[in-house]
Amino acid sequence: MKDEVTREERVDALGGMGCKRKRVEDARFTQGKGNYVDDIKLPGMLFGDFVRSPYAHARIKSIDASAALALDGVIAVLTADDLRPLGLHWMPTLAGDKQMVLADGKVLFQGQEVAYVVAKDRYIAADAVELVEVEYEDLPVLVDPFEAMKSDVVLREDLVGEDGSLPDGAHGPRKHHNHIFTWEAGEKEATKQVIDNADVVATETMYYHRTHPCPLETCGCVASMDKVNGKLTLWGTFQAPHAIRTVVSLISGIEEHNIRVISPDIGGGFGNKVGAYPGYVCSVVASIVTGVPVKWVEDRMENLMTTAFARDYWMTGKISATKDGKITGLDCHVTADHGGFDACADPTKFPAGFMNICTGSYDIPTAYLAVDGVYTNKAPGGVSYRCSFRVTEAVYFIERMIEVLAIELDMDAAELRRINFIRKDQFPYKAALGWEYDSGDYHTAWDKALKAVDYDGLRAEQAQRVEDFKAGKTRKLMGIGLTHFTEIVGAGPVKNCDILGLGMFDSCEIRIHPTGSAIARLGTISQGQGHATTFAQILATEIGLPADSITIEEGDTDTAPYGLGTYGSRSTPVAGAATAMAGRKIRAKAQMIAAYLLEVHDDDVEFDVDRFVVKGAPEKFKTMKEIAFAAYNQAIPGIEPGLEAVSYYDPPNMTYPFGAYVCVMDIDVDTGEVDIRRFYALDDCGTRINPMIIEGQVHGGLTEALAVALGQEIAYDDMGNVKTGTLMDFFLPTAWEVPNYETDHTVTPSPHHPIGAKGVGESPHVGGVPCFSNAVNDAFRAFGLRHTHMPHDHWRIWKTANQLGLHG
Amino acid sequence: MIPAAFEYHRPKDMEGVLAVLKEHGDDARVLAGGHSLIPMMKLRMADVPHLIDLQDVETLRGICMDAGTVHIGAMVTQAEIIANDQLAQAAPIMREASLQIADPQVRYMGTVGGNVANGDPGNDMPGLMQCLDATFTLVGEEGERTVKAREFYEAAYMTARDDEEVLTSVSFAAPKGGSAYEKQKRKIGDYATAAAAVILEKSGGTCSAASIAMTNLSDTPIWSEAAGAALIGTAVDAAAIKAAVAAMLGDIDPAEDNRGPIEFKRHAAGVILSRAIARAWDRA
Numbered sequence A: 001m002k003d004e005v006t007r008e009e010r011v012d013a014l015g016g017m018g019c020k021r022k023r024v025e026d027a028r029f030t031q032g033k034g035n036y037v038d039d040i041k042l043p044g045m046l047f048g049d050f051v052r053s054p055y056a057h058a059r060i061k062s063i064d065a066s067a068a069l070a071l072d073g074v075i076a077v078l079t080a081d082d083l084r085p086l087g088l089h090w091m092p093t094l095a096g097d098k099q100m101v102l103a104d105g106k107v108l109f110q111g112q113e114v115a116y117v118v119a120k121d122r123y124i125a126a127d128a129v130e131l132v133e134v135e136y137e138d139l140p141v142l143v144d145p146f147e148a149m150k151s152d153v154v155l156r157e158d159l160v161g162e163d164g165s166l167p168d169g170a171h172g173p174r175k176h177h178n179h180i181f182t183w184e185a186g187e188k189e190a191t192k193q194v195i196d197n198a199d200v201v202a203t204e205t206m207y208y209h210r211t212h213p214c215p216l217e218t219c220g221c222v223a224s225m226d227k228v229n230g231k232l233t234l235w236g237t238f239q240a241p242h243a244i245r246t247v248v249s250l251i252s253g254i255e256e257h258n259i260r261v262i263s264p265d266i267g268g269g270f271g272n273k274v275g276a277y278p279g280y281v282c283s284v285v286a287s288i289v290t291g292v293p294v295k296w297v298e299d300r301m302e303n304l305m306t307t308a309f310a311r312d313y314w315m316t317g318k319i320s321a322t323k324d325g326k327i328t329g330l331d332c333h334v335t336a337d338h339g340g341f342d343a344c345a346d347p348t349k350f351p352a353g354f355m356n357i358c359t360g361s362y363d364i365p366t367a368y369l370a371v372d373g374v375y376t377n378k379a380p381g382g383v384s385y386r387c388s389f390r391v392t393e394a395v396y397f398i399e400r401m402i403e404v405l406a407i408e409l410d411m412d413a414a415e416l417r418r419i420n421f422i423r424k425d426q427f428p429y430k431a432a433l434g435w436e437y438d439s440g441d442y443h444t445a446w447d448k449a450l451k452a453v454d455y456d457g458l459r460a461e462q463a464q465r466v467e468d469f470k471a472g473k474t475r476k477l478m479g480i481g482l483t484h485f486t487e488i489v490g491a492g493p494v495k496n497c498d499i500l501g502l503g504m505f506d507s508c509e510i511r512i513h514p515t516g517s518a519i520a521r522l523g524t525i526s527q528g529q530g531h532a533t534t535f536a537q538i539l540a541t542e543i544g545l546p547a548d549s550i551t552i553e554e555g556d557t558d559t560a561p562y563g564l565g566t567y568g569s570r571s572t573p574v575a576g577a578a579t580a581m582a583g584r585k586i587r588a589k590a591q592m593i594a595a596y597l598l599e600v601h602d603d604d605v606e607f608d609v610d611r612f613v614v615k616g617a618p619e620k621f622k623t624m625k626e627i628a629f630a631a632y633n634q635a636i637p638g639i640e641p642g643l644e645a646v647s648y649y650d651p652p653n654m655t656y657p658f659g660a661y662v663c664v665m666d667i668d669v670d671t672g673e674v675d676i677r678r679f680y681a682l683d684d685c686g687t688r689i690n691p692m693i694i695e696g697q698v699h700g701g702l703t704e705a706l707a708v709a710l711g712q713e714i715a716y717d718d719m720g721n722v723k724t725g726t727l728m729d730f731f732l733p734t735a736w737e738v739p740n741y742e743t744d745h746t747v748t749p750s751p752h753h754p755i756g757a758k759g760v761g762e763s764p765h766v767g768g769v770p771c772f773s774n775a776v777n778d779a780f781r782a783f784g785l786r787h788t789h790m791p792h793d794h795w796r797i798w799k800t801a802n803q804l805g806l807h808g
Numbered sequence B: 001m002i003p004a005a006f007e008y009h010r011p012k013d014m015e016g017v018l019a020v021l022k023e024h025g026d027d028a029r030v031l032a033g034g035h036s037l038i039p040m041m042k043l044r045m046a047d048v049p050h051l052i053d054l055q056d057v058e059t060l061r062g063i064c065m066d067a068g069t070v071h072i073g074a075m076v077t078q079a080e081i082i083a084n085d086q087l088a089q090a091a092p093i094m095r096e097a098s099l100q101i102a103d104p105q106v107r108y109m110g111t112v113g114g115n116v117a118n119g120d121p122g123n124d125m126p127g128l129m130q131c132l133d134a135t136f137t138l139v140g141e142e143g144e145r146t147v148k149a150r151e152f153y154e155a156a157y158m159t160a161r162d163d164e165e166v167l168t169s170v171s172f173a174a175p176k177g178g179s180a181y182e183k184q185k186r187k188i189g190d191y192a193t194a195a196a197a198v199i200l201e202k203s204g205g206t207c208s209a210a211s212i213a214m215t216n217l218s219d220t221p222i223w224s225e226a227a228g229a230a231l232i233g234t235a236v237d238a239a240a241i242k243a244a245v246a247a248m249l250g251d252i253d254p255a256e257d258n259r260g261p262i263e264f265k266r267h268a269a270g271v272i273l274s275r276a277i278a279r280a281w282d283r284a
Ligand SMILES: Cc1cc2nc3c(=O)[nH]c(=O)nc-3n(C[C@H](O)[C@H](O)[C@H](O)COP(=O)(O)OP(=O)(O)OC[C@H]3O[C@@H](n4cnc5c(N)ncnc54)[C@H](O)[C@@H]3O)c2cc1C
Pocket: B029, B030, B031, B032, B033, B034, B035, B036, B037, B038, B074, B075, B100, B101, B102, B103, B106, B109, B110, B111, B112, B113, B114, B115, B117, B118, B122, B123, B124, B125, B165, B166, B167, B168, B189, B190, B191, B192
């Protein structure tokens, strides 16, 4: 008998946590064999397409669909009047507002859904869309939230009483007919006191422009109503399939057991696929009416113009400090442009998401935040584009404020951060705006980052560059961007986090098969994050079966346990925890089976990698494979047959990943072109499940950060026309624009998470945006710049240089 | 993003092309690489009931050089231009400019004929052709005629070509001296914020001939005779470049768009032209 296999080899054979397991998903994706919504083809399937408003604000006088209906192959043209009897012409939003499914008397943004054409194929549908005649009467357009708050023009007549009164909104009293809510956190008076009496105060207003997540695959669905068994199947690009099932049930009245929602392969989400869109509702209605499946898939322009913008925050900050740079207070006011309907995707009690993480990585004793949400004639959305709820905004805000304070203090921005970091011994740390940070070691990460890039050397080089520039020897400035971010991810504890009343727990159900392989199903859904790879690794380590023998399945509500889906970096913190906990239940039962098989007491066996061994006699053991078989073929007294477990995990707290980033760039002041010479990213996401997947996530997130910081925007003209509706103008970087990233890490496990993991998919985006932006701002610091708004595209950088007098 | 229905024609020769054009008049349009036309059709900004695909017309292909003159068939792709070493030797600016058009995928499809006939001020080849003083050959019902590139462009999408004519080839004398194509763009695959094509001849340390054309800075390409004249007879020193830039700025008329406001574009145009002149002079 050769049992020469070492313990280390047994660990390796599992492919468990910590190894660079190759993504099991990639075989099908790299061969073009993925199965996306648009790959679904059902017999007799019809196609839906929208007639959309060319106007940003207009009354609809009439809709004439007769020419469209006369076209061969057109089945139906739905308008709000057709949906009204069903009560489906409006639908609830995730933010406690409601939204028109099809224009009900007026339109509030360009591209709004006005009528839904159903035809035999998508070409006929597109032709029919052209034939629907809509008569509009244009209304004054409000694209500026500050204007909107002053204007007499009422955007939402449905939210104003007949006597002109303003009923409360979902989040309390409203100040104006175009106002949605005021949301506050922290101590208003105390903060004012601190700031008024401080040695030094820095003030700045910054615009975090409107942008869009722009996943490669746009949104879409296939609705199929089986009139025989009364069952509705809905395939779609859903980041939260269970929540969609519940929403569909609530608004359609179809009982939830008769609805099956399936998220097939999803080509990126980044928040775009969290919400419920008119396309889904109309497709469901069309399938119910026609009795055949109906497909709807957005094209790129529709995606950019209508479903789910991100950001659009005007943030004004005041930060105070002692003259040595110790921060004493922070005040933040946000004017948030939510567009025509408040359809932000945030937990119910957080209309501004987790913006109150805006004290960042710093020990700021006193702080106050107020956010005013405002209606304008722009598309609804307000999703968390590759971030936890509004965390990119919060981190951008504090990381810019720190830079502005450094200027005010005439201090080095790295040093200013260092002296204000929350110290390791302060965790768990209760922040002034309410959150309790679970863990962190910011100083270690910061010092490691600065050393890795030779920070002092970079500053010396930069000083020389400024001299050379002034002497006319170069036209390029050098910017050093710094960021230390703290995220708040893994929403979240059911006590304060819910979406539409659904607690934000998550789940995992495991079945071990007799031959020692397994299937695990989760309430989350991968959109490219590699769940099938990493969750199998968690389980491999927890239950001692090889990751390659574990299938991970998500996205089918008929089979997967209930969960709130994947966004806000919640999969590993919540569903990953559920997976570990379910695995531990499996292990607990396996322990009893092993003890029975080894004829010892339960407490006399212990788990060792892939087996239970008799304590003190490691040669006596039963492997998990053997135990699995025994669970199915032996009658074990007092133990039910089978080996299955399910866990619903309600996290006790959020997790708080952090990181230290440095960007070095050269800026051509004449053309505004930017050359990113170096980007160093140190991430601490706690326990690292798969370093290769982490690295991939960091590269992707940084690339989206680069996009947002350097040019990616949804811009409107004064008439509310979208100016950036195609990929010619909407910046999606390619390999050509992307620098070489250097990644690094420290490990500070989460103390409350079963495996100490925190989530990393969004960190690089959250930390990357301010890092790129700080680099641009920093390049001009020597010439008197305090702050310039993103996106830093060529002409805006040129304008900054121009205003500083750098063009002679 | 779905075009209106259209009839697809694929004739084998020019007679066939001209016959369809004649039959359908305004309702017909030729298709080359399709990378300008098809997006317009998908946006339903171009309505083309009859699409005539030129790809089977053999006579529109090929690059040939005789007695110092370069002839490029209308259906030659940007990728073929880049790959042709003989052409790169005779007119290096052709390869240099083509490499700055779009991305490799677009360049496998996009053709010289489509690029110059399109009349989009964003296209790079029209300015390049004006810089090279190229001649376009047009064939129509009435037979063949030639038009100078410098006289071809009237306004955005308006050219000297009649609707029922096909551009069959471009030709130009292999340039002497040094050349450079300089282009500022926001990202790969983008049209120019500002682009400059420059050819300079040097004799005894001074500039003896100069040709300068600018792209995407007016509703047509701009061949700036004055900018060239400002360099001739000079040693192409800083003062001369400054004068050339000033002259060029007198000829362009950029419009504001997502690439930036007018003042920025004028500034960028000056920088790009200065760089192109410096590089061309270095190579002259
Ligand atoms: C993403 C992207 C980026 C691009 N970037 C650039 C860029 O940076 N610079 C640049 O210059 N171009 C760019 N282009 C355009 C590209 O180079 C096009 O291929 C080119 O402009 C048109 O060539 P085509 O062969 O595709 O013409 P088509 O699209 O087939 O035709 C264009 C027009 O010309 C007409 N036409 C075509 N051939 C003839 C002919 N022989 N006689 C008469 N009329 C004719 C057609 O009827 C049509 O009206 C880009 C395109 C894309 C999609």
